[in-house]
Amino acid sequence: MSTVLDPSHILLDVPVTTQDEVFHAIAAHAVTLGLTTDPAVLVEGLAAREAQGTTGLMDGIAIPHAKSAAVAQAALVVLRTHDGVAWETLDGQPVRLAISLLIPEGEAGTTHLKLLSKVARTLMKAPVRAELLAAETPEALVEILGEHVLA
Secondary structure, three states: OOOOOOHHHEEEEEOOOOHHHHHHHHHHHHHHOOOEOOHHHHHHHHHHHHHHOOOEOOOOEEOOEEEEOOEOOOEEEEEEEEEEEOOOOOOOOOEEEEEEEEEEHHHOOOHHHHHHHHHHHHHOOHHHHHHHHHOOOHHHHHHHHHHHHHO
């Protein structure tokens, strides 16, 4: 579909219990995908962005993101937790689905803002949030995000 997102970028039912564990799992997977060689810098970037203001939305979804020189190419990495993790969200609910935007430093003003805007607009739609949370396979998640975000 796209170099930004394909089924290999999706992790389902990950047994994480904290926001920090979510960030570490995203960074570790980014290493596996060849998106970064420095997971510690990526975790720092995700945590620093979160410290500026929550990326938690509603219905168990968050959009943690980082722009960093440690990121080789723009990508989405999606992690769905097994039970949900505590996260400051607009509705006070734990996060079950983290749609993480990883953006190279040089693309921060263009790719980052365009992709973040599309993801945020998409996630304002309750039916799309429900579809994403109910998706049973990485391919289904990619299809939903592709239809609404990457189209």
